Structure formats: structure tokens, C-alpha cells
Amino acid sequence: MTILRSREIPTNQTKPLPNQPDIEPSTPARTQEPNVHNSPDEITLVDESSRRRCLCLNGLTEKEVSGEKVSNSDDKFLSLRSGKRVAKRTVDCYVESDDGFKIESFESELGLNSGNESKRKKVCVVDLVEDKSGASEDFDGDNKIDLRLSLGRSCDGMLADNKNKGKEVVEDLEVICVESYEKPSSSMGRKKYTREEKGKGIQVEEVCAPIVNEIVEDAVEEMEVEKLIENEKPPDVAVTEVVEAEVNVGQTQNQNSNGSGNSSRTQHFRDIAKKNALKFAYFDAQIEDEDDLSDKEGGEQNVEDWPGPFSTAMKIIKDREENVNLFIGSSLFTNRNRKSPINWVPSGNFSAAPRKAPSLKELSLRVLVKNADAITSLDYIPDALRIKLCQLLCDSRRMNVHVFDLLVRGSPTEIRVPDCSWLTEEEFTECFKNCDTSNLTVLQLDHCGRCMPDYVLHSTLARSPKQLPMLSSLSLSGACRLSDVGLQAIVSAAPEITSINLNQCSLLTSSSIYMLSDSLGSVLRELYINECQNMDLKLILSALKKFEKLEVLSLADLPSVRGRFLRGFLTARGKGLKQLILTNSEKLTDSSIKGISENCPNLIVLDLANVCKLTDAALGYLANGCHSLEKLIFCRNSFSDEAVAAFVETASGSLKELSLNNVKKVSHNTALALAKHSDKLQILDLSWCRDMPDNSLGYIVDNCSSLKVLKIFGCTQVTDAFVKGHSNPNLKILGLKMDPFLNNLRKSFTDL
Amino acid sequence: MKETVKLISAEGFEFVIDREAAMVSQTIRSMLTSPGGFSESKDGVVTFPDISTTVLEKICQYFYWSLQYSRGKETEFHIEPELTLELMMAANYLHT
Numbered sequence: 001m002t003i004l005r006s007r008e009i010p011t012n013q014t015k016p017l018p019n020q021p022d023i024e025p026s027t028p029a030r031t032q033e034p035n036v037h038n039s040p041d042e043i044t045l046v047d048e049s050s051r052r053r054c055l056c057l058n059g060l061t062e063k064e065v066s067g068e069k070v071s072n073s074d075d076k077f078l079s080l081r082s083g084k085r086v087a088k089r090t091v092d093c094y095v096e097s098d099d100g101f102k103i104e105s106f107e108s109e110l111g112l113n114s115g116n117e118s119k120r121k122k123v124c125v126v127d128l129v130e131d132k133s134g135a136s137e138d139f140d141g142d143n144k145i146d147l148r149l150s151l152g153r154s155c156d157g158m159l160a161d162n163k164n165k166g167k168e169v170v171e172d173l174e175v176i177c178v179e180s181y182e183k184p185s186s187s188m189g190r191k192k193y194t195r196e197e198k199g200k201g202i203q204v205e206e207v208c209a210p211i212v213n214e215i216v217e218d219a220v221e222e223m224e225v226e227k228l229i230e231n232e233k234p235p236d237v238a239v240t241e242v243v244e245a246e247v248n249v250g251q252t253q254n255q256n257s258n259g260s261g262n263s264s265r266t267q268h269f270r271d272i273a274k275k276n277a278l279k280f281a282y283f284d285a286q287i288e289d290e291d292d293l294s295d296k297e298g299g300e301q302n303v304e305d306w307p308g309p310f311s312t313a314m315k316i317i318k319d320r321e322e323n324v325n326l327f328i329g330s331s332l333f334t335n336r337n338r339k340s341p342i343n344w345v346p347s348g349n350f351s352a353a354p355r356k357a358p359s360l361k362e363l364s365l366r367v368l369v370k371n372a373d374a375i376t377s378l379d380y381i382p383d384a385l386r387i388k389l390c391q392l393l394c395d396s397r398r399m400n401v402h403v404f405d406l407l408v409r410g411s412p413t414e415i416r417v418p419d420c421s422w423l424t425e426e427e428f429t430e431c432f433k434n435c436d437t438s439n440l441t442v443l444q445l446d447h448c449g450r451c452m453p454d455y456v457l458h459s460t461l462a463r464s465p466k467q468l469p470m471l472s473s474l475s476l477s478g479a480c481r482l483s484d485v486g487l488q489a490i491v492s493a494a495p496e497i498t499s500i501n502l503n504q505c506s507l508l509t510s511s512s513i514y515m516l517s518d519s520l521g522s523v524l525r526e527l528y529i530n531e532c533q534n535m536d537l538k539l540i541l542s543a544l545k546k547f548e549k550l551e552v553l554s555l556a557d558l559p560s561v562r563g564r565f566l567r568g569f570l571t572a573r574g575k576g577l578k579q580l581i582l583t584n585s586e587k588l589t590d591s592s593i594k595g596i597s598e599n600c601p602n603l604i605v606l607d608l609a610n611v612c613k614l615t616d617a618a619l620g621y622l623a624n625g626c627h628s629l630e631k632l633i634f635c636r637n638s639f640s641d642e643a644v645a646a647f648v649e650t651a652s653g654s655l656k657e658l659s660l661n662n663v664k665k666v667s668h669n670t671a672l673a674l675a676k677h678s679d680k681l682q683i684l685d686l687s688w689c690r691d692m693p694d695n696s697l698g699y700i701v702d703n704c705s706s707l708k709v710l711k712i713f714g715c716t717q718v719t720d721a722f723v724k725g726h727s728n729p730n731l732k733i734l735g736l737k738m739d740p741f742l743n744n745l746r747k748s749f750t751d752l
Numbered sequence: 753m754k755e756t757v758k759l760i761s762a763e764g765f766e767f768v769i770d771r772e773a774a775m776v777s778q779t780i781r782s783m784l785t786s787p788g789g790f791s792e793s794k795d796g797v798v799t800f801p802d803i804s805t806t807v808l809e810k811i812c813q814y815f816y817w818s819l820q821y822s823r824g825k826e827t828e829f830h831i832e833p834e835l836t837l838e839l840m841m842a843a844n845y846l847h848t
Contacts, residue, residue, distance in 0.1 A: 357821035360848045361815045363829055364840035371833045381837070441802055 043728030086605065172215020310623040312645035314616075317669050319449030341666050344702070345697040365392055372398050378406045383414045394419040401427045408547040411436040421478075423451040432460035441470050444501075447478040453484035461490050468494035477503035477528070484512045491519050499526035503554070508532050512541040517546040524554035531580070537565050545572040556583035556607070563592040581607040583633075593618040597625020604628055609661070616643035623651035631657040638665070641691070645669035652678050659685035661711075671696035675703035682706050687713035687735060692721035701726045711735050757784065757796040761808040771796070773815035778847035803842045810839055811846065818848075 043585055177426055302489065365385075369373065369392045386407065393399040399422060407415055409429050420428075428451040437443075445452070461467060471494040491497065497520055502508060513535070516524065524547050529535060537560050544550075550573055555561050561582065570577070576602045582588065588611050596603070603626045608614065614637050622629070623646070632655060644666050652674075653657070658681060660666050666689050674681070681704050686692055697718065701707060707728060712718055713735035723733060734741045755771040757780075775781045783792045792798050800808060808829070817829050831839060 250756075355822065355826070357818040360811065360843035361840055363814075364831060364836045364843055367831045367833060367836045368840065371836070374833060375837065381841065382844070385840060 051183040057261075126421050148403040246727055249636065260580055297505050299501075308620075308624055309650040310620040310646055311647045314620075314642055317642045321669070342671060342695050342699045344699040346694075346698060346721050347702075347727050365389060369393055369396060369398060372400070372403050375403065375406060376405075378407075379410060387414065387416045390417055397422070401431065401682065405431050408432065408435045411439045415440065416442060418444065418446050420445045420451060423448065423454065425451050425456055428452070429456050429460055433463075435460075436473075437461075437468050439470060440468060442473045443468070443471060444473070444475040446475055447481075447502075448476055449478050449480035452476065452479045452486075453481040454483055454489070457486050457489050462493045465493060472496055472498065473499040473526075475499075475501035475528075476505065477501050477530075479505045480507065483507045484509055484515065487512050488515050496523060498523055499552070500524065501526075501528040502532060503528050503530040503531075503556075504532070506531075506533050509534045510536050510543070513543040515541040517543040521546045524549055525549050526579075528552070528554040528581075529558070530554055530558035531582075537561060541565055541568050544569050547573065549576060551576055552579040552605075553577065553579075554579070554581035555585065556581050559584065559586055561585040562575050562587050563589060563595070566592050567595040569597040570595050575602065578602055579605035581605070582611060583607050583609045583635075585611055586613070588622065589613045590615055590617045594621045594625075597621040600626060602628060605631040607631075607633040608637065609633050609659075610637075612636055612638065614639070617638055619643045619647040623647050627651065628654055633657075633659040633661075634663050635659060635661040637663055639663055641665045641667040641669045645673040648673035653680070655681055656679075657683040658687060659683075660690050661685045661709075661713075662688040664689060665691065667691035668696055671700050674700045678704050678707075680706055683709045683711075685711040686713065687711050690715060690717050693717055694719055694725075698726050701728045707731055709734060755796070756846065757798065759808060760799040761803055761805040762801050763805050765805045765808070767808060767812050769812050769815060773812070773819060774798075776815045776848055777811075780817065780846065794843045800842075802845070804838065806835060807838050807842050810835060811842060811848070814843075814848070 049302070111434075160412055365388060368389060378389075381389075390399065390407065393403060394417065397419075399417065399419065401423070404417065404423065404427070407417070411434075417423075423445075428448075468490075474490070474494065474497050476490075479502070484507075487502070487505075487508060500516070501518075502512075508529075513529075516527075527550060528546075529548070535558075537558065544553075545568075553569075566582075566588065574596070580596065580600065582601060588608075590613075593608075593614060596606070606622075606626065606629060608618075616639055618637075619639055620643070622632075629651065644660065644663065648655075648658075648670060656680060658678070660670070668688070668691075671692060674684070678684075684700070684704070684707060686697070692715065694717070697710075697712070698721075701710060705728075708730050709732050711734045715735070718736065723736065735740075753796045756768050757771050757774045759774065759780075759797060760767065761767070771784070774784070780798060783790070783798055784796065803811070814829065817827070820827070
């Protein structure tokens, strides 16, 4: 917990402060944190005996912070209306007291040299600390979250370096929420926290807004002396106001259930805060280093030129929200407090469902896996069973040369080994050198890095020019010792390949793609090049355009995928494209999605996990352009609830699999839309979407008649009311607590 | 009272089991209930020229074990390793 930090003036972009825990802030992504010049300030120590909640807000540049002591020791925690406790943390040094309480000294940072009075910069740090127990004095450092709210005041001298951005950025003022301990003597208050916290869960993202509001409203109203470290400046009125207000807020929260006369005042504060909040919220958009200009401009255009179905749907949903808001009034601030419009009562009768016996096929396979070494022949076993057997053997790491030899014997048509990491070069050579591959149509040797350097190929797979005449599907993912030369040898022996998987083949370069386009340009349908780090994407664009029949292109984990590259490819070959995997392509923006929607009308599968820069506009483009989508994967994209709901309403008619993993804002609007419009949906992933309570999930599940799998990893808000009470008999729920899920990891709608 | 069906193995052995037990296999279920006047549905006799006697006997045992399982009594179903390959193929064919 001890944090010693010095800060400098943010004259240019700097990395975030050290010691920050790895939790993403709720404000939009920003890389720069304004630093503060370290000043030789007095450090006032917190008086142990008196702890008071202390929130300082440096509202205006002209005002200074007074150097007041924190006299109260219950400054340590600021409890928010949501029940969370915000820990105060000073930005300088901590002094540990004898009895174990952390005494924080609070120091305010100065923006500039002390000589320049009008351009002072203060920095406050808000630490949100989840105090789970509510009773411990020391807070758990693991849950600390740095929240920096910069207030928008530009300071000429300090912004000299930032002016090239063309806008006045960077405030020198930030809000600091200081940790405060709950008063130990007020056990009554502590119990309240415990109850509140337990009731309200561990959502942290929403704290940001309440903090801003409370801070602002407090700053405006109260007048009290706050403890802040300051040097020679006179007391800062604004800060004192804030302190006073903060204490009041804290007390208000503390006595929330008491319903004192504070409520009307806090109401008043809240209104003021809402008016001013926008001014104070700070978003630094200086993220890109060397991006395409075209990427930037695309995102700013409107989604549609005319009121299309998506924007109409958005508007309807937003109007509905506003009407609800007006009706309920501004007293309910957070989403969680708002009563969900979904009425769903658990009606399922789960205790009566009988358990289905495992099938005889499964039982036999299990016995076979255990006794794999005793198998003498796999000759008349159909391919499907062989594949399943191999899968299970690889999963339990019982696959060995003996079984591999059996697989390779005869004239096999399919050899699929999902994990060849146990196979050595010698074993591979031994098994394959006499293999009759004339009928082989599918060869899958994933994770074969160990056994497939270039020099074994001429004696195994590339023995002769027509070694693999019928091979249509080749998967050599993880072949990290395979170079361009080796791949050429294989491909020259297999002229009919329609699907080639070269994921994680780190030695392959762009010349491999050129080679592939020359030999397989007219037949190749599927190309997987995830994480091929040595491929320079700028160079392979022209080669990619040569594949006439390409239907599946997988470019996951290639961080250099850019909008320009994608657009170049899509304008040429987008029409035939059915699957596009763009996981982790962080540089893509909305304009790339616009390109996809315009050029790929036949797209069935689209994976946009971790493409974090997308906004709601991207959903609009997709809704208007790609009408045949069956599988859509989102993860950690920041879409709003209304946008996702509008998308589902307009475009999800053919969706079979949808993942909204970590799309945290989805809530009741999405639930309503999913229930009404997703009758073909079979797999739904709502992991980490904590705004979906039991009744939303139950409503979705009971109304999506085809739903077979629901993934709710990390959804701590789900209770037995939903799990035992829903009435969808075919549904499998994955991700709850300690339920086993490893058997279901590979579930896609083709497996069901 | 109880309806029974007869399953005949490759060697000609006849196994008479309850209709409900035989219905555990999707293949047999559709054979016995398909409209179309097939002899299986009329007589209640199904012949399996590809399944040996020992395997067919084990399959019948599985049928009864499965019914028991779904009624709540969950025990273990032991399979002799020598039988497993053939049993797996037969089970695959019978959709059970």
C-alpha cells in the first residue's frame, strides 16, 4: 500500500503513473496521465485520532489548496452511494503508524513552478478500494483502482507541447478522492457498508460517474476546511468546499437509510453535478502513434445517410429509455438501481428433470482411451470414431506413437491429431515414410513444431511430386520450425489443397503467401494465418488478392492489421468471403467495419474480439451491410446497451451464435431485443456482463427457443432463481461457480 | 401386458427384451415406429447381421442400465476392454 510517487508537469505524453494496478478504468482509453510537478511541500500527517472523509477537488486554476491537516481519521474511506468504499490515497508518501493503521499524508501537486501562481496544477488520485469485509482497517491493495478525473481547464504554459494536437487538452486539475478509513468507532456505519457492499456486488465501473457528480456538487456548495498539503498558497476555497461537501456526502451515504434532511440537499447537488459533469469528464484521445488518416476520418461520418433500420431502432430504444428516465426521475441514478422493465418469474421445475444416462458410445470411448495401448487395429473403424478417439486421447495426453501408427496404417482418408507436441522427429519420420497417402483427404497435425523441421519433409510428406494427390485440407498450426522452403515442398506435393491452416508458423514470411497464391490461387478456399509474426502484411496484400475463391480468412493475433490493408483486400475479394476472423486486431476502427459491411454481403462468421476501438457506429454498419451473419463474436468492445439492442433487433434474424463477452454495458434493452428477435440463436455468451440480472437472463432464455448453450462466466449476479427457475429444457449453462466446463470448450454451433 | 421385441444377432441368437428398453436406441426406435409397413414395426423383430452375439448381449444390458439410470439409480456400467471396439461401432450404428 505504501506508495511513493513523484509527478511531473505533463509537458508531453507520458506513460501512466507507476504502481498502478492492472485494472482498466471506466473512462475511455487514455494513455496519458497528467503528471504533477513535485513541490517541496509540507507534509501534514493525518492525525490518528481523527479520521474524516476527505475529498478534495481542485476546481479552478486560480484557487489554491490549503495546507490543512486531515484531522479525522475517517477520511480514509469515502463511501459512495453504491456502497463501495473509495479509498483515499495520497500521491506522496505514506507513513505507517505504530498500530498498523496507515496514515497517509496528503500532498497536492503543483502544476508549475511555484513562481507561476496562476497556473497551478493539482492532482488528485482517486482510489477505489473494494472493502469486502467492511471491517478491516487495512484495505486490500488488490482491488485498488486508479481513477483519474481531469477537469478541463487548459493552462497555456503547460500545454505548450500539447498544442500540436489542435485542441486544448489536459487539465491541470484533477479530482482526488482520498482514501479514508471508516471510523472504527462507528460500528453502526460499518455494518451498513457490509450489507450494502454485499448487496451490490463488485461492479466498479459505475463509480466513476457518481464520484464526479458528488465531487462537483460538493465543490459548489459546502464550505469547510479540507486537509490538503499545500505550500505557501492561501487556503483554497474550492477545496475547502469540497472537503466539507465530501464529508457531508460521506455522512449522507453513511446515513442513507436514515433518510435525513440531507436527501433533498444531495438531490440538489446531484442535479448540479449532472449539469457540470460533462465539463469535468476528461477524455484524452491521443492514442495512435502512426495510424492511417483514413482510419480516423471514417469513424466520424454518420452511419447512414438516410434513416435506416439501425438508426431508427436506436432512436426508438433511446426514446424509450428517456421516457423511463423521466418517469422514474433523477433520483435513481445508477443503472442498477433502476427497476428493470422486464417482468420474469422463475417458473421452471428443475428438480424434476431426470439425468440422462451417458451413451454407450461415450462409455466405450472412455474405456478405449484408458486402454489405448491394447488396441491392435483401427482398420474398420469409421473416420468419425477415429477422430473422436484421437481427440480424447490428445486431451488426456495419452496419445502416443502406437496409436499414431495405427492411424497411419493402411490407406487412411483422414488423419487428425489435434496435438502432436509429444511426437518427435524420428517417430514422425518412421511412421510416415511408409504411409500410403494416396487417399488422404484431411491431414491435421497441429502443434507439430517439434517434429516438423524442413529436412524431414522430403522423406515423409514430400517424398514425391504427387505424394498427396487428394489432400484437400491441411493443418500444420504451430509448425514453428517450418520455413518457406518446407512449405513449398509440401504444397508442391499437394496441388488440390482447399484449406490450409498455418496458424502460429512463426518462420513463414510473405513469400509463402506469394507461393501459395501462385500454386493454389485458383483452388484455395480457406487460409488461416493467425499469429504468423514474420509476415509483413503490407507485402502480402497483392498475393491475397490473387486467391479467386477465398472464403475464409483468419488474421487473428496479428496486431499490424490495418484498415487500409483490410480495405484493399475486401474491395477485391470481399464478395466471396464467408468467414473473417480479426481477433486482437487492435488498430481497426469503425471505418474498417464500414468497409466490411460494404464489401462482404455474404459474410457468415465475423470475429471482432478485442478490437477495442469500435464504437456504436460499427454496429450500425454491420446491421446494414451483413445480413447473413450466423456467428458473431464480440469481446471487450465498448458498445452501448442501446446500440447492441438495436443491432439485435435489425440484424439478428440469422444469428446462431453471438458472443457479448465483456461487452459490459449490455443490459435490459439487449435482453428484450434478444428475447424478441433471436429465435435461431443457439449459443449465447454473456460472460462478465454484470448488468444482466436473473430476470433478464431468464427472460432471454425462456424466449429464445433454440438456445442450447449459455455462457455466463464471471456473472456473479446470477443466483439460483435463474439457474433452477428457467424453463428451457435444452439449455446448458456454462461458467457458474465450480461447474465443470472443460468438456464443452469446443462448442460451436456446428458441434451441437 | 408388456410389449416385447426380439433382436437377432449375426449368429442367430434371439434376444427378447422390453419394447421400452429397445427404444433407448434411436435406430431401433425409428425402425419400430416408422410408418410404412416395414416388417420390423409389424412383427417387432429386428435382425442385425453385423453385430455379434456377445456384443448384442452387452447392448441389451446397456438398455436396461440406461433405464435404471434415468430412474435415479446411478451405478457403473462395466465394459470388458476386449469388447470395446466392436461395442463402440455397434453403439455408433444404433445411435445409443
